[in-house]
Amino acid sequence: MLVRPKAGILDPQGQAVEGSLRQLGFAVGEARVGRVVDLELGSTDATSARAEVERMCEQLLANPLIESFEIELEDV
Amino acid sequence: MLVRPKAGILDPQGQAVEGSLRQLGFAVGEARVGRVVDLELGSTDATSARAEVERMCEQLLANPLIESFEIELEDV
Structure with missing residues (x-):
């Protein structure tokens, strides 16, 4: 996943x-x-994998x- | 551009x-x-833009x- 400073937020x-x-x-x-951040997940289901990564980000x-x-x- | 630790290199x-x-x-x-790293470039030519970003990375x-x-x- 990609994590970026939001627009308008100072980025030194x-x-x-x-x-x-x-x-x-x-x-x-x-x-x-x-x-x-590149992560290996066990899940093979895209929907549940995405939901899990969202929770990790939050x-x-x-x-x-x-x-x-x-x-x-990405499938590997 | 994306910059990542090479395979085999320790990533604490x-x-x-x-x-x-x-x-x-x-x-x-x-x-x-x-x-x-997200960057705005003046160049409108993809080949020269890529070469310039390569030099920046190096x-x-x-x-x-x-x-x-x-x-x-990316065009904006």
Whole structure:
């Protein structure tokens, strides 16, 4: 899943990346930095897997006040 | 772009996520934690945009010794 700072929320890490890229000579607009978490699940059912990952995000992986999350499922 | 720890490289953040999820009662396999960086570029040409982002990753955003990166371009 991808966890990103919500729009309008200050993102100091993104600002640092922007500043450093510009100092290196890259012409960039806004940069935002989030996390990607790759997880192996036992479940073979997409609906229940998605619901479980949603609970993980809400309980641990994302701060709902300042972050939004996006879930992608993949068969392996 | 997505920046992830390479396979075989120790990922303490991923291990912490795994441990915490199990303590919360989730049955999960391996967890790996990386970064997602969203950037606005001026370039309208996909080939040159990709090449530019590759240079950014090599010079700043990823540590090539321990991390791999993946670039996704999007029109906005």
